[in-house]
Amino acid sequence: xxxxxxxxxxxxGRLNADEALLLYREAPLHLLGQLAHTVRQRRHPEPIVxxxxxxxxxxxxxxxxxxxxxxxYREVGAADGYxxxxxxxxxxxxxxxxxxxxxxxLQGGHNPDLPLAWYEDLFRAVKxxxxxxxxxxxxxxxxxxxxxxxxxxxxVVIERLIAAGLDSIPGGGAEILVDxxxxxLHCHTKATADEWIGVMRDxxxxxxxxxxxxxxxxxxxxxxxxxxxxxxxxxxxETGGFTAFITWxxxxxxxxxxxxxxxxxxxxxxxxxxxLVLDNFDNLQASWVTQGGKVGQLSLAFGANDMGSVMIEExxxxxxxxxxxxxxxxxxxxxxxxxxxxxxxxMHYEVLGDPIVRERDxxxxxxxxxxxxxxxxxxxxxLSQYEARSRQEKERRAASRPS
Amino acid sequence: MxxxxxxxxxxxxxGGTLTNEELQLAAASPEILALGMLADTARRAxxxxxxxxxxxxxxxxxxxxxxxxxxxxxEVRVTGAYPGREAAEAQLxxxxxxxxxxxxxxxxxxxxxxxxxxxxxxVLARLRAAGLDGVAEVPVDRLKSPGAAVAAxxxxxxxxxxxxxxxxxxxxxxxxxxxxxxxxxAGPVTAVHPLPLVLNPFRPTTGYEDVRTIxxxxxxxxxxxxxxxxxxxxxxxxxxxxxxxxxxxxYGVPAVDAAPDGPRRGLLLEVRRNIEAAGFEAVERDGSxxxxxxxxx
Ligand code: SF4
Numbered sequence: 001x002x003x004x005x006x007x008x009x010x011x012x013g014r015l016n017a018d019e020a021l022l023l024y025r026e027a028p029l030h031l032l033g034q035l036a037h038t039v040r041q042r043r044h045p046e047p048i049v050x051x052x053x054x055x056x057x058x059x060x061x062x063x064x065x066x067x068x069x070x071x072x073y074r075e076v077g078a079a080d081g082y083x084x085x086x087x088x089x090x091x092x093x094x095x096x097x098x099x100x101x102x103x104x105x106l107q108g109g110h111n112p113d114l115p116l117a118w119y120e121d122l123f124r125a126v127k128x129x130x131x132x133x134x135x136x137x138x139x140x141x142x143x144x145x146x147x148x149x150x151x152x153x154x155x156v157v158i159e160r161l162i163a164a165g166l167d168s169i170p171g172g173g174a175e176i177l178v179d180x181x182x183x184x185l186h187c188h189t190k191a192t193a194d195e196w197i198g199v200m201r202d203x204x205x206x207x208x209x210x211x212x213x214x215x216x217x218x219x220x221x222x223x224x225x226x227x228x229x230x231x232x233x234x235x236x237x238e239t240g241g242f243t244a245f246i247t248w249x250x251x252x253x254x255x256x257x258x259x260x261x262x263x264x265x266x267x268x269x270x271x272x273x274x275x276l277v278l279d280n281f282d283n284l285q286a287s288w289v290t291q292g293g294k295v296g297q298l299s300l301a302f303g304a305n306d307m308g309s310v311m312i313e314e315x316x317x318x319x320x321x322x323x324x325x326x327x328x329x330x331x332x333x334x335x336x337x338x339x340x341x342x343x344x345x346x347m348h349y350e351v352l353g354d355p356i357v358r359e360r361d362x363x364x365x366x367x368x369x370x371x372x373x374x375x376x377x378x379x380x381x382x383l384s385q386y387e388a389r390s391r392q393e394k395e396r397r398a399a400s401r402p403s
Numbered sequence: 404m405x406x407x408x409x410x411x412x413x414x415x416x417x418g419g420t421l422t423n424e425e426l427q428l429a430a431a432s433p434e435i436l437a438l439g440m441l442a443d444t445a446r447r448a449x450x451x452x453x454x455x456x457x458x459x460x461x462x463x464x465x466x467x468x469x470x471x472x473x474x475x476x477x478e479v480r481v482t483g484a485y486p487g488r489e490a491a492e493a494q495l496x497x498x499x500x501x502x503x504x505x506x507x508x509x510x511x512x513x514x515x516x517x518x519x520x521x522x523x524x525x526v527l528a529r530l531r532a533a534g535l536d537g538v539a540e541v542p543v544d545r546l547k548s549p550g551a552a553v554a555a556x557x558x559x560x561x562x563x564x565x566x567x568x569x570x571x572x573x574x575x576x577x578x579x580x581x582x583x584x585x586x587x588x589a590g591p592v593t594a595v596h597p598l599p600l601v602l603n604p605f606r607p608t609t610g611y612e613d614v615r616t617i618x619x620x621x622x623x624x625x626x627x628x629x630x631x632x633x634x635x636x637x638x639x640x641x642x643x644x645x646x647x648x649x650x651x652x653x654y655g656v657p658a659v660d661a662a663p664d665g666p667r668r669g670l671l672l673e674v675r676r677n678i679e680a681a682g683f684e685a686v687e688r689d690g691s692x693x694x695x696x697x698x699x700x
Binding site for chain 2: 028266294297337
């Protein structure tokens with residue numbers, strides 16, 4: 001049966017859910033890799049592996065969603081809760097531009113004290129200062145959160161964010177698109193599976209390109225993961241709006257959920273199966289930030305054609321215990337070491353050129369930056385211009401008002 | 404090349420081996436998954452589907468010895484550089500008192516050789532008499548003659564010989580494979596650790612390099628030799644993937660897990676889970692490669 005399914009894949013056939021599950025369960029690891037590599041070569045005959053230089057900025061860690069797999073969030077009113085100021089974000093953009101980056105991946109917690117106007121003002125301010133700089137921002141659950149806060153429908157929120165400067169939407173917050181799993185993870189209230197898909201559909205219809213993700217390795221079964229991939233494949237058939245798929249394993253350290261991380265072999269199997277199922281996705285990223293550089297590089301033999309982002313900064317995965325770092329040079333060496341040609345890209349996966357490190361001297365970066373320096377508990381001045389929604393923030397403002 | 408891989412795979416599945424010319428061809432091929440499949444086939448034919456793992460207690464005799472770690476370990480390993488024969492004998496006496504019934508290993512044979520304390524078999528025989536059961540590292544890339552070094556270990560009466568590599572070589576793995584083969588031909592080598600034990604943070608080896616080296620070592624070694632991967636140095640993810648490229652022994656699992664939040668029993672579970680999730684059977688062993696009857700975790 002495995003041989004017949006391998007033959008079907010090699011002949012360009014589309015796998016149904018049962019067939020995908022059988023391969024996922026039973027195909028030998030190397031065979032899965034070879035099939036995934038063949039499919040990837042069909043889609044990308046040139047031996048190119050792309051990556052992007054961007055910065056992963058988390059504008060706030062205050063979040064009311066409280067997903068039990070998340071080690072990053074802080075409750076409203078927590079002493080170490082933060083919101084980045086516009087000036088801090090501009091500084092991060094300057095640093096990103098200096099190393100050849102051209103985009104922020106901007107995501108954060110569901111902070112009740114940041115209304116739609118805050119996002120619009122931030123995006124407008126970024127675009128006014130840096131007209132060609134790109135904002136890959138706000139995953140579907142954040143868009144939903146803003147929609148609920150502002151009492152505006154999702155398409156209207158998306159339209160307003162686009163008008164302010166939003167360029168594309170990252171596929172975060174998908175976890176596993178099965179509501180039973182989402183309830184266990186305490187993330188169904190931030191977005192059900194249908195709601196996540198719905199925001200992505202609205203974004204695609206509004207002309208935005210987005211990525212799609214999958215975080216596995218909690219209470220999900222192999223069937224759940226295949227269901228997740230099928231939902232993405234269906235939406236991609238409908239809209240064609242996804243640029244790429246990125247999967248990673250749950251990082252358990254410091255989370256309420258805890259437990260053990262899924263293994264490296266499981267990651268490679270999952271990646272390879274995704275390449276086979278998602279036959280309408282052009283790009284699959286290697287998640288070196290969760291798997292480390294070595295398995296990250298090996299992902300290129302298991303269906304990935306993109307090394308993701310140089311990142312510069314990372315807060316969420318680090319909070320859950322993973323602390324891998326690869327600067328541009330290391331990404332380039334890993335791509336070349338695997339027999340591919342490294343190329344810089346933008347969010348639309350258009351090739352921008354050769355590595356910056358091959359054009360000029362770039363200082364080595366052996367650790368990723370964090371959102372803020374340790375002990376920095378400053379509050380951005382502009383926050384007080386926006387209406388506070390939480391009791392804690394209202395009380396804090398009242399207490400700091402001159403009597 | 405596809406037909407070539409099939410021919411080789413059929414041969415190693417039947418217990419055959421590759422010639423050195425064929426090894427050279429396999430080493431030069433970019434087809435990493437075909438190489439992995441070949442090495443995995445060889446490993447299953449030669450060594451079955453068991454993956455052994457060894458808990459090691461690293462001890463510094465000058466700092467006191469953790470009795471709990473020693474009790475949990477299959478091997479007690481003296482840390483630090485070779486201090487010269489007399490100091491080494493004193494360290495061994497201290498460790499032996501605590502490590503009753505445990506295999507005690509220490510030092511690098513290259514350092515013992517470089518100390519120039521006389522003929523190597525004689526020096527090794529005295530260390531063995533003082534309580535040393537095995538030289539922890541026999542780095543083929545640092546020894547004047549790997550074959551002669553293994554012969555000296557045999558002459559001194561060492562039974563479990565573990566051959567290692569200290570630093571990452573260049574692109575070509577053939578000199579390394581030949582050195583490993585020379586060592587294995589000179590005496591009863593029980594295991595090779597073909598990945599470098601000294602890591603360069605500015606130029607770490609890559610995943611491709613590591614699994615390729617593991618696979619080629621499996622194909623180059625006789626069936627009697629285990630191919631190891633060091634758990635703390637290479638981490639669970641690479642160590643696990645290495646198992647699917649021909650490795651069959653996990654070395655150096657800490658006997659006591661000094662996690663930042665305190666010791667945890669989860670480490671052994673993690674090791675076993677990684678082995679099993681790669682499709683193998685996990686079996687604990689001791690330093691002399693005797694398998695443990697108890698597999699309680
Ligand atoms: S994963 Fe996102 S939404 Fe969930 S608690 Fe963390 S920051 Fe909030």
